[in-house]
Structures are given as C-alpha cells and as structure tokens.
Amino acid sequence: MTATAERIVAGDLRTLARAATDIENGRPEARTLLSELASHTGRALVAGFTGPAGAGKSTLLDQLVAEVRRDNRTVAVLAVDPSSPYTGGAILGDRIRLERHYTDPGVFIRSVASRGTLGGVAAATSDLISLCDAAGRDVIFVETVGVGQAETEIARVAQIVVVVLVPSMGDHVQALKAGLLETADLFVINKSDLPGAEQLERDLEQMQSLSNGAKPPILQTIARDGTGVRALLDTLNSHPRRERHRKSRIRIAVANYNSVVRALRAHGVRVIEESDGQTVVPHDDVLLELIKEQEC
Ligand SMILES: Nc1nc2c(ncn2[C@@H]2O[C@H](COP(=O)(O)OP(=O)(O)O)[C@@H](O)[C@H]2O)c(=O)[nH]1
Ligand SMILES: [Mg+2]
Numbered sequence: 001m002t003a004t005a006e007r008i009v010a011g012d013l014r015t016l017a018r019a020a021t022d023i024e025n026g027r028p029e030a031r032t033l034l035s036e037l038a039s040h041t042g043r044a045l046v047a048g049f050t051g052p053a054g055a056g057k058s059t060l061l062d063q064l065v066a067e068v069r070r071d072n073r074t075v076a077v078l079a080v081d082p083s084s085p086y087t088g089g090a091i092l093g094d095r096i097r098l099e100r101h102y103t104d105p106g107v108f109i110r111s112v113a114s115r116g117t118l119g120g121v122a123a124a125t126s127d128l129i130s131l132c133d134a135a136g137r138d139v140i141f142v143e144t145v146g147v148g149q150a151e152t153e154i155a156r157v158a159q160i161v162v163v164v165l166v167p168s169m170g171d172h173v174q175a176l177k178a179g180l181l182e183t184a185d186l187f188v189i190n191k192s193d194l195p196g197a198e199q200l201e202r203d204l205e206q207m208q209s210l211s212n213g214a215k216p217p218i219l220q221t222i223a224r225d226g227t228g229v230r231a232l233l234d235t236l237n238s239h240p241r242r243e244r245h246r247k248s249r250i251r252i253a254v255a256n257y258n259s260v261v262r263a264l265r266a267h268g269v270r271v272i273e274e275s276d277g278q279t280v281v282p283h284d285d286v287l288l289e290l291i292k293e294q295e296c
Contacts, residue, residue: 001036002033002036004019004033005033005036005037008033008037008131008134008135009037009040009134009135009136011074011135011136013105013108016108016131016132016135017108019033019131020110020128020131023124023127023128023131024112024113024124024128026124030127033131034127034130034131037130037131037134038130038134038266038267039266040133040134041130041133041134042133042266042267043133043136043138044129044132044133044137044138044139044140045138045139045140045159045160045236045237045241046129046133046140046142046157046158046159046160046241047139047140047141047142047158047159047160047161047162047236048141048142048143048144048154048155048157048158048160048161048162049061049141049142049143049144049162049164050143050144050145050154050161050162050163050164050183051145051163051164051165051166051188052145052165052166053145054166055164055165055166055190055191056164056166056190056191056221056223056224057143057164057190058079058097058098058143059097059190059223059224060164060188060190060221060223060229060232061077061097061098061141061143062097062098062100062101062223063223063226063229064141064229064232064233065077065098065101065107065141066101066226067229067230067233068138068139068233069101069104069106069107073106073138073139074106074107074108074136074137074138074139075106075107075108075137075138075139075140075141076107076108076109076110076128076132076135076137076139076140076141077098077107077108077109077110077140077141077142077143078110078111078112078125078128078129078132078140078141078142078143079109079110079111079112079142079143079144080111080112080125080142080143080144080154108132108135108137110128112124112125112128122153122156122157125142125157126156126157129142129157142154142157142158154183155183158242159241159242159243160185160186160236160239160241160242161183161184161185161186162184162185162186162187162188162232162236163183163184163186163187163188164188164190165187165188165189165190165200165204166189166190166191166194166200167189167191167192167194167195167196167197167199167200168191168194168196182213184216185216185239185242186216186217186219186235186236186239187204187216187217187218187219188218188219188220188221188232189201189204189218189219189220189221190220190221190222190223191222191223191224192220192221192222192227192228193222193224193225193227197220201218201220204218205218217235219231219232219235
C-alpha cells in the first residue's frame with residue numbers, strides 16, 4: 001500500500017479530506033487510491049436519506065450523528081445535492097444544521113455538489129462512501145433531495161434507504177411516485193409534532209397493504225427535539241443491509257489488475273486457481289454485467 005492509502009486506513013483526517021477532494025474533482029490518482037483501498041471496504045453501515053426538501057433530513061441527521069457519537073462510533077455525512085450548483089442555499093443549510101459537529105474529529109462532513117450529470121454525482125458519492133468506509137468510519141449517512149432520479153440513485157449506493165416524509169404530505173401521499181415507495185427500506189414521518197402524522201402513517205400502511213412487496217417499517221420522529229431518533233438509529237443498526245453497490249466496488253477492484261484476484265475474493269466472487277496456473281472466475285451476474293458494459 002502507498003503511504004497515502006495507509007494513512008487513510010489509519011484514519012488520518014487530513015489525508016481523508018484531501019482524497020475526498022481528489023474524488024470530487026475526478027483526479028486519476030483517486031482511482032488508483034480507491035483500488036488500493038477496495039479490500040478495506042465493506043464494514044460501514046451506509047444509510048441514505050431521501051425525501052422532499054424541507055422534510056427535516058438535515059435536522060434528523062444532526063440528531064442521528066449525536067446518537068452515533070454517544071455510542072462512541074465514528075460517522076461520515078455526505079450531503080448530495082443533485083439538483084444544481086444554484087441551490088447553494090440547501091448545502092449551506094446542511095452546514096448550519098450540522099455545525100455543532102464540525103469540530104468533532106469523529107464526524108466527517110462533506111457536501112457533494114452537482115458536477116453535471118446525475119450519474120456523475122452518484123459515482124462520486126459511491127466513491128466517497130468507499131473512501132470513508134476504508135477510513136474506518138463506522139456509519140455513513142448520505143442525504144439527498146428526493147427529486148427525479150435521485151431516490152433510485154441512492155438505492156444503488158446505500159445499504160438502507162430511508163424515505164423521510166412529513167405530515168403535510170398526507171393528502172399527496174397517493175401521488176407519491178411509485179419509485180419512491182419501492183425504494184424505501186424504512187419510512188420516517190418527521191415533524192410528527194404537526195397534525196396529520198397518524199393519518200399519514202395509516203395512508204402509508206394502506207398503500208403497503210395493496211402491494212405485494214416488502215412492507216418497510218414506519219417510524220415517527222420529531223427531529224427538532226430528538227424524539228424517536230434513538231429508535232430510528234436502533235432500527236438502522238438492526239435492519240438487514242442490502243449489499244451496497246457491489247458493481248462499483250468490483251469495478252474499482254478490476255481497475256487494478258495486479259490485485260484483481262485478491263480483490264474479487266474479498267468481494268465474495270468465487271475465484272478458483274487451477275493447478276496449471278489458470279485463474280477461473282465462475283459465472284457471476286455482476287461480472288457479466290460489467291463485461292457487457294465494457295463491450296458497449
Ligand atoms: N416542526 C418541526 N420542524 C422541523 C422538524 N425537523 C425539522 N424541522 C424544521 O424544518 C425545516 C427544514 O429542515 P431541514 O433539516 O433543513 O430539511 P431538509 O431540507 O430535509 O434537510 C427547518 O426549519 C427545521 O427546523 C420537526 O420534527 N418538527
Ligand atoms: Mg438538507
């Protein structure tokens with residue numbers, strides 16, 4: 001491992017911050033670094049928070065971060081703003097809400113601004129998650145505004161997707177895009193101090209009863225005063241995790257040919273070395289998909 005990779009794995013914050021900037025700027029050395037770090041990823045809890053602007057996602061994250069720290073665990077918060085570079089206000093809002101954590105070395109906070117395409121933001125976010133994971137962050141929270149494709153993108157980078165709703169949406173819940181509902185592993189009705197929380201919960205339950213899919217838990221919170229936040233963290237901690245963006249992690253691994261066999265094994269791909277020195281990778285859906293992509 002290079003000295004940089006070693007410093008990151010050791011949890012050095014300045015190196016972590018510099019590498020994060022390299023990833024955001026799409027610098028080629030970031031790719032090499034990520035391939036070196038690939039075998040150190042896969043440990044962190046990665047939870048994505050999506051939902052309409054103003055639902056209280058940042059306020060909720062501020063409280064969740066405090067709870068995670070109370071457990072003596074480290075955390076990274078990635079605030080993704082896929083909408084445009086013009087919504088600087090939203091990012092500033094996140095900064096302000098998470099302000100009290102800025103001086104805590106156990107809390108690493110980054111805003112990921114739009115760099116053109118949504119895919120670009122998703123890729124950078126995925127790489128930042130891998131970086132923070134390799135840096136030993138126990139928990140990684142990703143916040144994104146639920147617009148357009150953003151919520152389906154977050155499902156690709158997070159192990160658990162939390163959809164944050166507010167009571168005033170009650171009347172509109174039927175109009176919620178199916179995608180948002182299908183993406184959710186967990187519903188949070190925040191601002192449950194406002195009227196309509198019970199009604200929204202009933203509406204959600206009714207929608208769930210009409211679908212054959214999984215029925216994600218529904219929790220109520222008041223992010224403003226912390227009500228329900230501990231229960232939310234407990235639920236996240238015990239919730240089954242979906243395998244996060246395995247494709248992207250494997251892509252990073254493949255980038256570094258020398259470490260390919262070791263890295264593939266580390267990511268659970270069965271690799272067999274034949275006695276004649278040949279390496280055989282048995283049928284694997286994710287790999288096949290990657291190969292198809294390369295051919296396009
Ligand atoms: N009444 C009430 N207001 C809240 C609650 N949580 C957040 N807010 C307020 O909602 C506004 C938007 O919060 P913010 O966290 O920036 O929302 P985000 O856009 O989803 O990140 C702020 O003024 C918060 O103070 C809550 O539980 N109850
Ligand atoms: Mg926010």
